[in-house]
Amino acid sequence: MAELVKSPARPEALRRRIPDAAVTRLPVYLQILNKSITDGVSQVSSDQLAALAGLNAAKVRKDLSYLGSYGTRGVGYDVAYLVYQIKRELGLLNDWKVVVVGAGNLGNALTNYSGFSSRGFVVSSVVDIDVAKVGKKVGGIIVRHVDDLKSIVNDDNVTIGLIATPPASAQCAAELLVAAGIKSILNFAAIGLTMPNDVSVRSVDFGMELQILGYYEQLHRPVVCQ
């Protein structure tokens, strides 16, 4: 009789990696599925999920297959289990701690942003380079000096940095975060960052969002001959 052996942790390099485009859709599915749970829905088909996400059903099935979920023909997916799988994949089964760099209006808005804590992200610290802001409160958190970043990250087990500085300070802020041990950065400054390959950066660029809207706004207008 074969001995039961504890399966070893898979090395990172062998871990199934989900394509980037599919990763960006997982939070969308999660939002839809959470609403389904609130509405008392326990099963969902790929067709239904696709319609709500504005995608085609084949893409939804493919995306969910990366989670190891294939659904049951004629029944669909178990909503609660799918939520669990997506949360597991996104690392949302535990809360993440977040540090905000920049205690201006944007840093203030982000610290108070209701959409973070409801999704498993806790802003635990705010830092600024301006000593005049240090010691003041932002969203109930006392602002600390950017020089304290390393100890904040270590002591508080912070894993994600948010950059809410003016564009000219963003690269410097990012480098300070990386020096403090942060590997995941969400950048709100309207400027690109140059980072080492092992750092994940996502940039929220409000201006680009407006440019996309500009296209649709233009569709509403009379077409001018060129």
Next chain:
Amino acid sequence: MAELVKSPARPEALRRRIPDAAVTRLPVYLQILNKSITDGVSQVSSDQLAALAGLNAAKVRKDLSYLGSYGTRGVGYDVAYLVYQIKRELGLLNDWKVVVVGAGNLGNALTNYSGFSSRGFVVSSVVDIDVAKVGKKVGGIIVRHVDDLKSIVNDDNVTIGLIATPPASAQCAAELLVAAGIKSILNFAAIGLTMPNDVSVRSVDFGMELQILGYYEQLHRPVVCQ
């Protein structure tokens, strides 16, 4: 000899419509191309553009073909003309006027956001429902009451509305914008909006961006057996 006739404006329904996914990439190309111009680069190949945008070259060529740009084999695309074409398609040859609903921290940050004006969007008005905020200045703009939305939109020729309210007020804010004649909305509140089909809504959801980062952050961690 055939008479020269002025070609009639194409009816909107016949206008070539660019697929939504391609529209979202146009601002990315534009940012890269603007930087190329700053760097003194006048020609760019689809391979180069693809590498900078993190896409494959075939997709870049397909996207640019919607603009009527096909490049020249061995030479590539003329950067300045491509910038013009993308700006034309996104409606950026003229400035757009924007109204911000919500004069809190987020509204304040958006009004001061440097990434808007540099991209052809001018925040021309800020409104709030709180009479205590009306008359105060936000980013150099005097806050007006939300009841004035209709006259602001008409008098100032505002075409885009930004929602920077708390989530509970966002749907109401959106309906007031639509009632005032706005057809393009950028929503910063962490909640979905239900809007008529002829209104374009884009939602900037900071929480979803963090969830995507969570996936990559988790890749840096040791894998735990399930």
